[in-house]
Amino acid sequence: MQYRTDKKTNTELSVFALGGMRIPKDYATCKQMVLEAHKAGVNYIDTAYIYSGSEEMYGKVLEETGLRDQFYIATKLPLVLTKKSEDFDKYFNRQLERLKTDHIDYYLLHMLVSPEQLVKLQSLGLEEWIAEKRANGQIRRLGFSFHGKQEDFLKLLDIRDWDFVQLQYNYSDPNYQAGVAGMKKATELGLPVMVMEPLLGGRLADSLPAEAQEVFRKANPERSLASWGFRWLYNQPEVTLCLSGVGKPEFWRDNIATANEAFVGMVTPEERATYDKVVEILRSKTKVPCTGCAYCMPCPKGVNIPGCFSAYNARNAISHYTGTQQYMMNAAFMSENYTGAAACIACRKCERHCPQNIAIVDELKAVRKTMEPLWWRIAHKAYHGKLVQKMIKIWGGN
């Protein structure tokens, strides 16, 4: 196993970590996975309150195997359920019980998406609560997982002193959400970067378009599609570790094998060209040539312009499911206020700044038509609060 250093607290972490959103359903397989991962040198497990059954499963396995102290445990405060000061303790204590532990090594604010959201949490006493938990050793490090706009990620990094961050990052779109700029800034601040969705929930593996699969297979018939995804990440010094939640032995063994040979600079010029070809295929299926540069932002009406286009493109290039999931996360649900395409009032301020000369207003209309069919709009309006929680439970996004 290869390790990278969490420079903030001088901790050696395995580059591959067990995720918690998708884990084996049965106890015996989960235990087998933890045992094999431990034997291979994996030392980090990530889970969350809202990943149904995940904290309980890991807690039981770690207690029964006696391996609790061999792993750093990361779990997350469910912000979507945290409405009042008492909720901090309510969920945290439940998490300690579920995980059968007396402390959490890496604690995250789950899906923090904007500075405003953080300010609201601070008004509930978040900082005082964290200070108390740190003082009594129950929380060792504090970070946040992110699914919002890049500009907000950058602001969040400046607002307070964090210990680590967790963001979505993969070769399909390095500018998605926090993106490469967010990752680099976090690294400059000395924060370890935990990468989630390295394979977009497996959709950069077997759900890749057939032409793209063919390009990878031609370049190296022996290498799995998942391995291509991980190698692209391990190649970058800013990536501290990659989280992967897998349910089958052949998948975790393949992931571990890739991590065993992971080093910065492992991608050769020929392999780089292979990624470029695959990304070109994915882009050829894109509807809007948006690069995610965010020069068009901020929109006075709060539209997450690059987020809307990224989801729209993913729907066409990768899958309907991926696009819809991203749209929910990027635009529809993940902030206090709706940030989807329908909020556009056609003022056209953004269009002046777009280096790609995208007709943003017209494209947002197309996004709205495709991503927000009538049934969706009605449901969104009528059941927003309930839908948010249901969608997050289903899709979570680590």
Ligand code: SF4
């Ligand atoms: S045209 Fe629409 S998306 Fe662009 S700045 Fe105006 S409201 Fe925002």
Ligand code: SF4
């Ligand atoms: S400026 Fe243009 S290319 Fe850049 S994010 Fe906005 S729409 Fe996309």
